[in-house]
Structures are given as structure tokens and as C-alpha cells.
Ligand SMILES: Nc1ncnc2c1ncn2[C@@H]1O[C@H](COP(=O)(O)OP(=O)(O)OP(=O)(O)O)[C@@H](O)[C@H]1O
């Protein structure tokens with residue numbers, strides 16, 4: 001029976017947190033939307049929840065309209081409570097992706113109200129991926145958040161690095177801070193500080209620079225009904241199944257695989273560049289898609305199938321962006337924007353390729369992952385072997401066009417993973 005329920009505001013974020021929970025000994029299932037918890041279609045659904053220690057509901061709420069994000073998050077919390085969860089974790093991005101309207105503040109407010117809790121902590125720090133919070137400022141490796149590439153994010157440009165200043169316009173609660181000195185004084189001192197009247201009704205941003213700080217925060221908040229943060233905070237949680245939490249791969253070595261990269265992030269571009277010399281590849285052609293979408297998708301999938309026949313051991317790469325100038329910033333008059341066009345194309349490729357035999361799919365980009373998972377009609381993901389901090393394989397049943405197949409799927413956040421992840425990830429599937 002799961003006791004820990006998490007609500008993630010995007011799909012790659014959900015698998016990021018689930019990867020951490022599995023490493024910490026929680027048998028973890030990712031549910032795609034609240035409906036996958038409340039009305040599961042699989043015959044053994046009750047058994048699935050009974051055999052889980054943690055359930056993470058993956059939402060697409062990060063940049064949704066505020067009322068929609070709030071309603072979906074509330075529904076997810078109620079669904080998690082109905083299957084037994086008693087503690088809740090709101091997972092958002094380690095780069096605090098949000099705007100002055102939301103959605104981190106409004107969702108945190110709603111989840112506090114729903115749980116009956118008065119206060120919670122705000123912990124975006126994730127040192128394993130270079131995100132740290134010091135004196136309330138969020139760093140991405142050596143850069144302040146607003147001096148990192150996140151400054152130019154198309155949907156959530158991050159123009160400040162002070163987490164409290166980012167959050168204040170988003171929430172009805174006071175936003176307070178607790179600094180690293182207090183964290184380093186230990187869990188008891190931190191807890192005493194959090195119990196101070198100043199933080200009684202607050203969202204409290206807590207500094208954390210390394211995993212030990214996160215463990216201290218987790219210990220100090222172990223009886224909080226709701227915590228909020230990136231996946232890093234889970235480093236301080238301990239699940240009941242330290243050696244048996246990881247799901248087995250669904251595929252066998254040599255089964256057909258493919259990489260679908262829709263992300264344009266600097267990390268993904270470096271990964272694409274690395275893979276270009278090593279994997280068969282095709283770039284998504286925007287004008288071809290606009291001229292004849294179905295034919296363009298058929299060309300891409302035909303290429304992949306032809307390469308499988310030639311060399312099944314090398315998973316082909318279908319990618320959208322290799323260089324910054326590949327990103328289309330101005331949509332031609334009357335045309336579909338490149339972002340949704342590419343998402344639809346990669347989702348269509350995923351469905352067609354699973355029907356054609358793909359049993360291993362590595363997807364790069366949060367929005368891209370959401371589109372692919374939706375097209376594959378996956379309901380739940382059982383988290384397996386880790387690939388990189390925040391990225392793991394997951395086995396899942398999919399049915400893009402009726403027939404059900406079990407596949408291994410890895411959802412890679414745009415900024416995560418080493419340069420060689422597209423060629424090396426497959427080695428973890430054993
Ligand atoms: N050539 C292009 N021009 C414009 N947009 C593109 C192009 N290629 C891809 N895109 C879009 O860019 C967006 C990338 O977002 P996505 O969330 O998939 O990656 P990301 O932002 O790097 O990942 P994450 O959210 O995990 O950090 C998608 O909507 C994708 O369709």
C-alpha cells in the first residue's frame with residue numbers, strides 16, 4: 001500500500017522524482033494523470049497499488065492555465081489519498097520554472113488547503129544536477145538562475161534567482177526563508193526554526209547546497225503532511241524496500257530501439273551532436289511536415305525500420321534541433337507553430353514505431369515526453385534501472401493503436417544526462 005503520494009507538474013519531472021524514490025528504496029509507480037489512479041484499466045490495478053510504496057502522478061500542469069493546474073493537482077491528491085497515501089510531495093522543476101502568475105504558488109496553496117496543512121517547505125535544490133540554493137538564491141551549476149540559459153526559456157523565462165521573490169507574487173501565503181547556517185546546525189535546530197511563529201502559515205524557502213543539507217531538511221520535515229521541491233529532497237527519504245524497488249526491463253537485448261529528441265536545450269543539442277557520428281539519424285523537417293504531415297512521418301518511421309533491418313543493435317535517432325538556428329522563432333503566416341508540429345510528429349513516430357516493433361524508446365524533452373506518452377496511451381510506468389541523475393528506464397504497457405505492447409521507455413528532461421546518453425543508456429537495460 002503506498003503511503004507517499006507525489007504530484008509532478010510535468011512528465012520528465014515525474015520520472016525524475018520516481019528515479020530518486022526507487023534509489024531510496026520505494027517501489028514506485030508513475031501514474032499518467034489522476035485518472036490512471038482512480039479508474040485504472042489494467043485488470044490487476046488494485047494489486048499494482050498494493051505492491052507500491054510510492055505513487056507519482058505525472059501532470060502536464062507546469063504551464064497550463066492556473067485554474068486547470070490547480071484543479072488537476074487537487075484531483076491527483078484526492079486520487080492518491082483514496083489509494084492510501086498519507087504524505088504528499090509536490091514536485092516542480094529544479095530551475096523553479098514558473099511565471100508571476102504560477103503555477104508553483106497556486107498549486108502549493110491548493111495542496112496545503114486540501115491536506116489541511118498550514119505550512120510547507122520550498123526546496124528546489126538538486127545538487128546532483130548542479131542546482132543549489134544559497135542565501136535564497138538558486139544556482140544552476142556556477143550561474144545564478146537568471147544568468148543561466150533559463151533566462152531565455154520560451155515559456156517560463158527565469159528573470160530572478162531569489163526563490164522567495166519568484167514565489168511571492170504567485171501565492172496567498174507569506175514566503176519566508178531559512179538559511180544554510182540553520183540547516184547545517186542539524187535537523188533539531190532546523191525544526192525548531194521552522195516551528196517559529198514567523199513560518200507558521202508560510203511557504204519557507206530553505207537553503208541546500210549538498211545532499212547532506214537535503215537529508216537534514218527531510219529529517220526536520222518528516223511529519224509534514226506536504227513538502228514541495230525538486231527531486232533532490234527525496235534523497236533524504238527512506239523507503240521500505242531498499243533492494244527490491246527497481247522494476248525489471250520489459251525488453252530483451254537486441255530488441256528494436258529508437259531515440260526521439262524534441263528538446264532544443266543546450267544539453268540535448270550536445271547529446272544530439274555526440275550521437276550524429278554514432279547512430280543512424282534523421283532530422284525532423286518542418287517544411288516537409290507542413291506540406292504533408294502523414295507522408296513526412298512515414299518517411300521518418302520508414303527510415304528507422306530500414307535501419308533496424310540493417311543493424312538492429314544501433315537505435316536510430318530522430319531529432320528536431322541540432323543547433324540554436326534550427327529553432328523556428330517566427331511561425332510562417334497561417335502555419336502550425338513548430339513546437340506543436342514537432343510534438344505531434346514525434347508522438348506519431350512513437351506510435352507507428354511501437355506498432356512496427358520498437359520495444360525501447362528514449363525520449364528527450366518534457367513536452368515531447370508528454371506528447372509521446374499520451375500518443376502511446378501509457379497509463380502507468382514502473383521505474384527500473386537508472387541512466388543518469390534524474391533519468392531512468394521505466395517499463396510500461398502501451399497501446400498506440402489497439403494492440404497492447406510492453407516497452408521500456410526513458411523520459412529525459414531537456415537539461416539532464418551526459419553527452420553520451422543516447423548511445424550509452426541502452427547498456428542499463430539488463
Ligand atoms: N525546430 C523547432 N522550432 C521550434 N520549436 C521546436 C523545434 N523543435 C522542437 N521544438 C519544440 O521545442 C519544445 C521543446 O520542449 P521540451 O519540453 O520537449 O524540451 P525541454 O524544454 O528542453 O525539456 P524540459 O521541459 O524537460 O526541460 C517542444 O515543444 C518541441 O516541439
Ligand SMILES: O=C(O)[C@@H](O)C(=O)CO
Pocket residue numbers: 010012013014016017092093094095230231366390413414
Ligand atoms: O527538476 C527538474 O529539473 C526536472 O525534473 C524537470 O522538472 C524537467 O522538466
